[in-house]
Amino acid sequence: MRMNFLNKNILITGASSGIGLQLAKDLANVDCTLILTARRYENLLNIRQELNHKSAKIIIYKNNVAEKQDVRKVYSAIKENMNKIDIAFLNAGTNSKLMPDAFSAEDAEITYGANLFGIIYWAELLIKEMKSRNDGMIIGVTSLADARGFSKNGFYSSSKVAASTLLESMRVDLIKHNIKVITVKPGFVRTPMTAANNFYMPFLMNVETASKIILSGIKKEKRVIRFPFLTTAGTVLLKLTPNFIYDRLSVGLRNSGEKLKENEKSKNN
Ligand SMILES: NC(=O)c1ccc[n+]([C@@H]2O[C@H](COP(=O)([O-])OP(=O)(O)OC[C@H]3O[C@@H](n4cnc5c(N)ncnc54)[C@H](OP(=O)(O)O)[C@@H]3O)[C@@H](O)[C@H]2O)c1
Numbered sequence: 001m002r003m004n005f006l007n008k009n010i011l012i013t014g015a016s017s018g019i020g021l022q023l024a025k026d027l028a029n030v031d032c033t034l035i036l037t038a039r040r041y042e043n044l045l046n047i048r049q050e051l052n053h054k055s056a057k058i059i060i061y062k063n064n065v066a067e068k069q070d071v072r073k074v075y076s077a078i079k080e081n082m083n084k085i086d087i088a089f090l091n092a093g094t095n096s097k098l099m100p101d102a103f104s105a106e107d108a109e110i111t112y113g114a115n116l117f118g119i120i121y122w123a124e125l126l127i128k129e130m131k132s133r134n135d136g137m138i139i140g141v142t143s144l145a146d147a148r149g150f151s152k153n154g155f156y157s158s159s160k161v162a163a164s165t166l167l168e169s170m171r172v173d174l175i176k177h178n179i180k181v182i183t184v185k186p187g188f189v190r191t192p193m194t195a196a197n198n199f200y201m202p203f204l205m206n207v208e209t210a211s212k213i214i215l216s217g218i219k220k221e222k223r224v225i226r227f228p229f230l231t232t233a234g235t236v237l238l239k240l241t242p243n244f245i246y247d248r249l250s251v252g253l254r255n256s257g258e259k260l261k262e263n264e265k266s267k268n269n
Pocket of ligand 1: 039115
């Protein structure tokens with residue numbers, strides 16, 4: 001099957017930076033309507049200005065995906081302007097490190113709020129609408145970090161596990177309503193999110209390449225889009241690794257990654 005974006009109403013959450021922004025830039029070359037949302041409205045204003053001369057019509061909304069009432073309010077506002085959302089990229093996500101070395105419920109709430117409930121709140125409304133017309137596509141961005149419980153990344157990894165599993169259930173349940181659900185699982189992509197990481201990131205990819213891979217996978221209606229290949233292969237191996245080896249490996253990797261990063265920093269200074 002091949003689908004296209006022509007004349008579609010396309011929602012992108014988390015469009016103010018990184019992967020969401022690049023998807024918006026790429027889709028702006030198509031004759032379609034882009035509904036871009038994020039909390040940083042200033043960014044969205046600048047993006048709309050930048051993409052103004054392109055083919056797509058750009059509509060922007062300030063939205064916090066972690067707040068159910070806000071999602072409902074923004075959805076109603078969208079539906080006042082247009083009768084349907086054909087395709088939704090539920091991409092907004094975060095890796096909260098308010099308290100980097102603490103086990104903090106606040107970090108968990110922020111991370112789960114965006115990465116899991118951000119998908120749930122939007123999906124609730126989209127599924128209802130798409131079921132009523134027996135058509136639609138929901139694309140959820142999770143991560144290859146859903147493969148195991150990664151060191152110092154428990155809230156992020158587990159929020160992505162939950163999101164990936166949820167999207168898989170949705171995919172199966174919604175087939176009969178002709179609603180396609182696609183899960184996107186990137187490895188490391190160069191965005192503001194990864195710029196904050198202080199460890200070595202293997203096969204770090206440009207956001208432009210990541211967006212091309214995602215859009216090409218969607219056109220082919222792949223069920224799950226995983227990339228890059230070597231990171232994907234690595235996570236498959238990690239899943240098969242016995243726990244006692246995994247524990248040693250992950251602690252060792254984290255330590256050597258931090259040392260590598262420190263060496264790079266001191267070289268640059
Ligand atoms: N970069 C990677 O290596 C990588 C790897 C695997 C998966 N991912 C996933 O890819 C997605 C995009 O991440 P990115 O790398 O592009 O990071 P990013 O540049 O930090 O972008 C994250 C986007 O999500 C939005 N966002 C965060 N919390 C939000 C909230 N509560 N409500 C609404 N919007 C919110 C941000 O907008 P505002 O701050 O303006 O609200 C921003 O537009 C995330 O789901 C991330 O987990 C990224």
